[in-house]
Each structure stands twice: as C-alpha cells, then as structure tokens.
Amino acid sequence: MIEFYAKAKLPTRFGVFNIYVFKNEDKKDHAVLVHGDIEEEENVPVRIHSECLTGDVFGSMRCDCRDQLITSLKYIGSRERGMLIYLRQEGRGIGLLNKIRAYNLEDNGKDTVEANIEQGLPADNRHYNFAIDVIKYFNIKSIELMTNNPEKIKNLEENGIKISKRIPVIIEPNSFDKFYLETKKDKMGHML
Ligand SMILES: Nc1nc2c(ncn2[C@@H]2O[C@H](COP(=O)(O)OP(=O)(O)OP(=O)(O)O)[C@@H](O)[C@H]2O)c(=O)[nH]1
C-alpha cells in the first residue's frame, strides 16, 4: 500500500513536471514525476526507473542508467502526458554496498549476474509493487512502458497493469558498459 504525502511543481530541463512523494511499507521517500494530466487516461507513457546513484547522479559509464533516465524524461516531457516512477531499489534491489561489491567482482572478471550470485544474492532482487500501486493510484487505464526488460513487463501484466505498447529505451554502448549490456541481453533477456 502506498500513501500520498506531498506534491509540488518541478520545472526541469525536460519540461514542467509535478513531483509527488509517496511512502509505503519500506518507509523510504518515493518520488514520482508526472507530466500533464494522467488520471484515468489510456496509453500513458511510463518509465519505471530503478535507482542508480553511480549512473544517475555521478554519470558512471559502467551502465546505461543515466542515459535511459534522460532519454525517458525528454520523451515524457515532449509528450502531452507521462510519468516517471523512480524506484528506490538501488543495484537491482541489493543496495549500494552490495552493488559496489559486485562492481569489485566485475573488475576481477565476473559478469553482472555472477557478481550477485557470488555474494549469495539473486541476479535481480526487485519487485514492482510500488510502481503498480502508483499506476493504480492515478487510475491509469493503460500504459506505454519504456523498457527493454521482459521481466518488468511480465511482472506488471501479472499484477493487472495493461501495457498497450512497449517503447524501447536503447542506448548506444560505450567501451565501459559494452560487456554489461551484452550480459543483460544474453543472460537477462533484455531486448537490446
Ligand atoms: N547488482 C547490480 N546492479 C546493477 C549493476 N549495474 C547496474 N545496476 C542496477 O541496475 C538497475 C537498473 O537495471 P537495468 O537492468 O539496467 O535496467 P532495467 O530497469 O531492468 O530495464 P530497463 O527498463 O530496460 O532499463 C539499477 O538499480 C542499477 O543500480 C551491476 O553490475 N550489478
């Protein structure tokens, strides 16, 4: 269950949004950026973005997160309506510390999946309950989901979210994230 706490206007370089803060069982502050009127609408462009401090904030080139975030906000900001749900599930849900431990293992030859498993953690420890509750909170009838991740689509659909379309968010690889993106494609089924 989510609870609404606050809302304010948030002008960004990608357009004017409203930022909402919700809380749920995990007691974290969860941010949702809304552009235009989304309530009870169909075919609303939605990005469900997983927190990545190293990429989103510091501009790390080990992953495509920041470019995906910017691409999504640009897209949503340029449309009549849309929403970005910022999921507080750093490191695919294993947290910053374990992600950095995984990076250390990756520096020594492991891939992104092996580096989680080696720590006794699942390759992907996320769930989408918060995102599902937000979509339901706004009574959105159907979404156009911005993702390359088939698991995300499956999980949302299994939980009653209607996805009318998938919008790919493909970022050109660089020399630092090439292997990482290949592993996402080969081992995690990402549509890259
Ligand atoms: N455990 C772990 N997490 C990582 C690693 N690199 C990036 N992440 C995290 O992965 C999450 C993003 O997941 P991705 O697999 O890039 O993308 P996705 O959200 O599953 O799929 P898209 O919707 O297509 O972007 C963020 O929480 C990042 O912090 C890594 O090497 N190990």
Ligand SMILES: [Zn+2]
């Ligand atoms: Zn990242």
